[in-house]
Amino acid sequence: MADTAEIPNTLRLFPRRHLLLLALLLLMATLALLIPDQQNQRVMLPVALPTPDTEITADEPDLAASLPDWRWIEESVKSGDSLARIFQRVGISAGTLHQLVSSDDNAASLSRIFPGHRLRFALDTDNRLVALQYIPSQLEQLEFLRQEDGSYSSQAIVHEPEIRLSYHKAVIDDSLFLAGQNAGIPQGMIMQIANIFSGVIDFIYDPRKGDSFDILYEEKYLDGKKIGNGKLLAASYSNASETYTAYRYEYENGTSGYFNSDGISMRKPFLRAPLDFTRISSGFNLRRLHPVHKKIRAHRGIDYVAPTGTPVFAAGDGRVQRAGFSAANGNYVFISHGSTYTTKYLHLDKRFVRTGQQVKQRTVIGTVGSTGYSTGPHLHYEFLVNGVHRDPRTVLSSLPSADPIPADEKPRFNRQVQVLHNQYLQQQQQFAMSGSAP
Numbered sequence: 001m002a003d004t005a006e007i008p009n010t011l012r013l014f015p016r017r018h019l020l021l022l023a024l025l026l027l028m029a030t031l032a033l034l035i036p037d038q039q040n041q042r043v044m045l046p047v048a049l050p051t052p053d054t055e056i057t058a059d060e061p062d063l064a065a066s067l068p069d070w071r072w073i074e075e076s077v078k079s080g081d082s083l084a085r086i087f088q089r090v091g092i093s094a095g096t097l098h099q100l101v102s103s104d105d106n107a108a109s110l111s112r113i114f115p116g117h118r119l120r121f122a123l124d125t126d127n128r129l130v131a132l133q134y135i136p137s138q139l140e141q142l143e144f145l146r147q148e149d150g151s152y153s154s155q156a157i158v159h160e161p162e163i164r165l166s167y168h169k170a171v172i173d174d175s176l177f178l179a180g181q182n183a184g185i186p187q188g189m190i191m192q193i194a195n196i197f198s199g200v201i202d203f204i205y206d207p208r209k210g211d212s213f214d215i216l217y218e219e220k221y222l223d224g225k226k227i228g229n230g231k232l233l234a235a236s237y238s239n240a241s242e243t244y245t246a247y248r249y250e251y252e253n254g255t256s257g258y259f260n261s262d263g264i265s266m267r268k269p270f271l272r273a274p275l276d277f278t279r280i281s282s283g284f285n286l287r288r289l290h291p292v293h294k295k296i297r298a299h300r301g302i303d304y305v306a307p308t309g310t311p312v313f314a315a316g317d318g319r320v321q322r323a324g325f326s327a328a329n330g331n332y333v334f335i336s337h338g339s340t341y342t343t344k345y346l347h348l349d350k351r352f353v354r355t356g357q358q359v360k361q362r363t364v365i366g367t368v369g370s371t372g373y374s375t376g377p378h379l380h381y382e383f384l385v386n387g388v389h390r391d392p393r394t395v396l397s398s399l400p401s402a403d404p405i406p407a408d409e410k411p412r413f414n415r416q417v418q419v420l421h422n423q424y425l426q427q428q429q430q431f432a433m434s435g436s437a438p
Helices: 002-011 016-034 061-069 083-090 094-103 105-112 176-182 187-196 392-398 407-433
Strands: 071-076 118-123 129-135 140-146 152-158 162-171 212-222 225-238 243-250 256-259 279-282 285-289 296-299 302-305 311-313 318-326 330-337 341-351 364-368 378-385 388-390
Touching: 071 083, 083 094, 094 105, 094 129, 094 152, 105 140, 105 152, 162 176, 162 225, 162 407, 176 187, 176 212, 187 212, 187 225, 212 407, 225 407, 243 407, 318 341, 330 364, 378 392, 388 392
Parallel strands: none
Antiparallel strands: 071 118, 118 129, 129 140, 140 152, 162 212, 212 225, 225 243, 243 256, 279 302, 285 296, 302 378, 311 364, 318 330, 330 341, 341 364, 341 378, 378 388
16 A cells, blocks of 8 residues: 555656656557557458348458448440440449459450349449459359459359259140140250250151150259259150150260160251251142142152241251352252262251351251242252152151260260169159149
């Protein structure tokens, strides 16, 4: 107690100006302890940049403090948009755009923007770009954050969707397309079914009422919501006499194809028809009354009626022998497939290939039209073997398939297909037990 009582008396021994200086030093030391070093303060890039609705916790004081000053603007990429045009629309300078694209290698992805992609901009109170989110899809996101030196760093975020299997079965009453739609099969999957079986089934001539088909494919979900479809895993088509079944097989190099359970490819050298889901107006007939000349003339091909602009496919791999225009044929394309086979496509509205060009099967070579001696929009299709016209509907049945699975890869193929077959069979049984038969 004696020591404590003597402190005030001791302080009296110092001049007043010394006491004031001592108090000032004590105040500065206290402030230094309370205020952190500004050089050590830095906002780190989080796993996903916060949105205006992001909940900020007490564990993120610096981020929480900066968020109220961020103004978010979202832009959807429109047809004809460029990155510069979008930045100008948001009110961000060309200099900032240059700084962004030149300071990070990932910024090259921004040059590949496409209509429907989204860009989200975060601006501070000085209207500077502090963060950018580039969202090309629901599964991909590229995020940029401004650093203290004015440059931008980035990180890519990829979300893995949940994969679920979906099975549907349909019975044809009118057409493959309508039957698929009525069964709830997505349009893209119906088109894939037609592509897979296009070498063995002419979906214009062959389907009959009562034919059935089914399909097993993947659906993608994110946070419990469906965001799209994945791979078509298996499909079958049944008519009165035969059932065709195809399984997806993925090679070690990542390419894939569709095969039956024996490893025979569903792909044939030629399509059964060079169009999808159209109707026939005239078949192969050597004594047909010509609709324009009103005389009996040989009709050495098949006429496919379809709206103007309908895509026309190359029936097989080959080289464009001739592509041009004549008074009778209108716009036409002739394709040679080796030395034996030739296919001809007449009355096209537009041609997309040139003489001498190599084409692959299903390459779009033109569109349906009504040029030349034609009474309406249609494709006249001819198939020649060694220069002689043949009915494509009969001659194609005798042609071989594409190469089967190589013998050294057959064990791997069998394992993959067995898994798919088991899944396929399980889904078929569940469908039958649920009473969902169409």
